[in-house]
Amino acid sequence: LTVPPGQALIVIHNGFDQQIRFTLDQRYRVEVGLSEYDLLPGQSVSLLVYPGQLAFSASTPWRGISGNDDFLIEAEQTRDLWITFVPDPDGSGRWILQF
Numbered sequence: 001l002t003v004p005p006g007q008a009l010i011v012i013h014n015g016f017d018q019q020i021r022f023t024l025d026q027r028y029r030v031e032v033g034l035s036e037y038d039l040l041p042g043q044s045v046s047l048l049v050y051p052g053q054l055a056f057s058a059s060t061p062w063r064g065i066s067g068n069d070d071f072l073i074e075a076e077q078t079r080d081l082w083i084t085f086v087p088d089p090d091g092s093g094r095w096i097l098q099f
């Protein structure tokens with residue numbers, strides 16, 4: 001997929017061993033449509049976005065885990081996001097979003 005001038009591309013991959021829901025607000029996306037994408041393990045979705053600071057959230061019904069984060073993407077850039085959750089190293093039993 002060629003990235004049009006003034007836009008960017010993110011490819012969201014479910015790198016977790018459970019279903020995830022990736023949420024990206026419409027204001028970041030070029031094409032009008034859904035804000036939530038349910039991905040089974042190993043599935044991915046490609047989204048054209050506007051360059052800049054993008055905020056997103058990811059969650060899984062497994063243990064009710066969720067997290068929010070953001071990242072910077074430049075115009076004409078393609079970025080792969082491998083979404084996963086890992087146990088918090090503090091031993092609290094919480095899980096942390098990683099991408």
